[in-house]
Amino acid sequence: MTDAPFPELDPHGWAALAAWMREQRWFAAKGSTPRLRQVARLDLTPCDDGARPVTLLVADDADSRRPVYQLALVARPAGGAEGGDPIVLLPGGVLNDGARDPAYAEAVLAELAAAGAELGDAPRAAAVPFAGEQSNTSLVIAREGDRDLVIKLFRVVHHGENPEIELQRALTRTGSPVVPRFIGSLAATWSADGAAEARGDLAVVQEFIGGAVDGWALASRAAAGGHDFRDEARQLGAVTAAAHLGLAQQLGHVASSPTDVSGLTGVWEQRLEAALTVAPQLAVHAEEIRGRYAAAAAAPWGELQRIHGDLHLGQALHAPDGRWLLIDFEGEPLRTLAERTHPEPVLRDVAGMLRSFDYAGSAHGAAGTRWAEQSAAAYLEGYSAASGATPGPPELLLALQLDKAVYEVTYEVRNRPDWVGIPLGAIQRMLRSS
Numbered sequence: 001m002t003d004a005p006f007p008e009l010d011p012h013g014w015a016a017l018a019a020w021m022r023e024q025r026w027f028a029a030k031g032s033t034p035r036l037r038q039v040a041r042l043d044l045t046p047c048d049d050g051a052r053p054v055t056l057l058v059a060d061d062a063d064s065r066r067p068v069y070q071l072a073l074v075a076r077p078a079g080g081a082e083g084g085d086p087i088v089l090l091p092g093g094v095l096n097d098g099a100r101d102p103a104y105a106e107a108v109l110a111e112l113a114a115a116g117a118e119l120g121d122a123p124r125a126a127a128v129p130f131a132g133e134q135s136n137t138s139l140v141i142a143r144e145g146d147r148d149l150v151i152k153l154f155r156v157v158h159h160g161e162n163p164e165i166e167l168q169r170a171l172t173r174t175g176s177p178v179v180p181r182f183i184g185s186l187a188a189t190w191s192a193d194g195a196a197e198a199r200g201d202l203a204v205v206q207e208f209i210g211g212a213v214d215g216w217a218l219a220s221r222a223a224a225g226g227h228d229f230r231d232e233a234r235q236l237g238a239v240t241a242a243a244h245l246g247l248a249q250q251l252g253h254v255a256s257s258p259t260d261v262s263g264l265t266g267v268w269e270q271r272l273e274a275a276l277t278v279a280p281q282l283a284v285h286a287e288e289i290r291g292r293y294a295a296a297a298a299a300p301w302g303e304l305q306r307i308h309g310d311l312h313l314g315q316a317l318h319a320p321d322g323r324w325l326l327i328d329f330e331g332e333p334l335r336t337l338a339e340r341t342h343p344e345p346v347l348r349d350v351a352g353m354l355r356s357f358d359y360a361g362s363a364h365g366a367a368g369t370r371w372a373e374q375s376a377a378a379y380l381e382g383y384s385a386a387s388g389a390t391p392g393p394p395e396l397l398l399a400l401q402l403d404k405a406v407y408e409v410t411y412e413v414r415n416r417p418d419w420v421g422i423p424l425g426a427i428q429r430m431l432r433s434s
């Protein structure tokens with residue numbers, strides 16, 4: 001098989017691929033078997049040892065949402081030991097999972113280098129899958145004498161530029177170390193439904209912050225032990241403000257117009273309607289929530305700009321040297337791409353982080369509530385000190401916290417029903433105290 005092109009799969013091969021996919025953490029239609037249709041194939045640079053890395057883009061016709069998945073694969077001649085258990089046995093060879101066969105990561109880096117990405121020439125170790133919890137697939141590559149790298153493969157691909165790439169690249173350009181350094185990205189075109197051609201991002205390569213702890217783990221430990229988190233929260237506020245400043249400089253800002261305000265408050269209303277259908281217990285608060293939204297709509301919003309869009313403690317990395325870095329600028333997974341790329345008040349990110357302190361304190365009774373309030377106050381202090389201003393009108397901050405909690409109600413009902421009491425309890429408290 002050494003010189004043969006990547007083989008077309010027969011029906012048995014496709015069935016084996018479908019059976020493997022349904023067991024993967026990133027497969028969206030849990031419990032069902034995908035009906036796969038190939039919509040694109042990218043042959044990456046073959047390796048000297050005969051390995052042929054290939055990316056298949058496949059639509060799942062069994063899923064009414066018609067997702068297009070990225071499959072990272074490596075075809076190898078039989079007999080090699082690399083790549084773990086094969087997914088498919090081919091005539092004279094095997095088809096490996098590219099997340100476990102280091103040839104795949106090397107091929108992605110070769111594509112980026114050919115497109116001009118600055119990778120340097122430091123010797124690289126074989127890629128290993130990221131060990132933590134995630135919804136995509138990341139491959140970590142240690143380097144000698146240079147920063148380590150991580151390749152994140154987006155498993156469900158979408159038409160249009162991924163906001164995560166656009167914003168991380170913009171912030172890297174500012175030179176301010178508020179995000180891991182962006183190095184390059186890989187895109188492809190496909191045609192999932194006959195005529196319309198789609199183009200979207202497949203992977204991003206960035207600096208890997210070895211030994212970092214995510215903010216959720218750090219804050220949860222502090223809340224559980226009753227440890228003061230105000231210094232960390234203040235610094236995180238300052239980093240959030242620096243990220244907002246960088247995004248405004250790079251991607252612009254506009255004065256909010258009445259049309260922007262009615263458009264964005266309209267999105268809050270829709271989210272409330274959607275949450276009411278999955279969480280009827282929210283109905284007793286609906287009128288009061290709408291009242292707070294109306295008060296916010298009447299307040300002066302100031303400028304709008306691109307923001308993180310789903311900022312919470314789990315999106316902040318605490319590096320071993322004590323720095324905070326923000327990650328995962330993809331926006332809320334339950335929002336459309338158009339909503340995620342629309343300019344917004346920076347207060348929406350601030351509100352997201354305040355909600356996150358509430359989550360972290362929520363398991364620890366009155367002491368946890370106090371811990372969350374003190375951390376939130378310190379975060380706001382850090383933000384204001386770094387941005388040189390108090391961030392926006394209180395009516396808007398309250399409405400954005402309510403909107404985030406309403407979103408969380410829907411998110412929790414769908415993903416973690418046991419946790420739905422956290423945002424519901426917060427909504428009650430916010431309404432009571434305002």
Ligand SMILES: Nc1ncnc2c1ncn2[C@@H]1O[C@H](COP(=O)(O)OP(=O)(O)O)[C@@H](O)[C@H]1O
Pocket residue numbers: 130132133134135136137138150152180206207208209210212214314317327328
């Ligand atoms: N550049 C990085 N350096 C170190 N760790 C990272 C980096 N990017 C992400 N991580 C870690 O990987 C986890 C998953 O990353 P994330 O981008 O949220 O993936 P996904 O979108 O697939 O869930 C994060 O929670 C964080 O702990």
Ligand SMILES: O=P(O)(O)O[C@H]1O[C@H](CO)[C@@H](O[C@H]2O[C@H](CO)[C@@H](O)[C@H](O)[C@H]2O)[C@H](O)[C@H]1O
Pocket residue numbers: 216310312313314328331332333352355356357359360408411
């Ligand atoms: O990290 P994602 O982009 O997948 O964000 C989604 O999942 C988050 C949960 O991991 C969810 O965040 C909510 O739970 C967090 C604790 O696990 C808490 O810190 C956040 O404040 C809370 O919103 C996020 O909303 C969702 O979009």
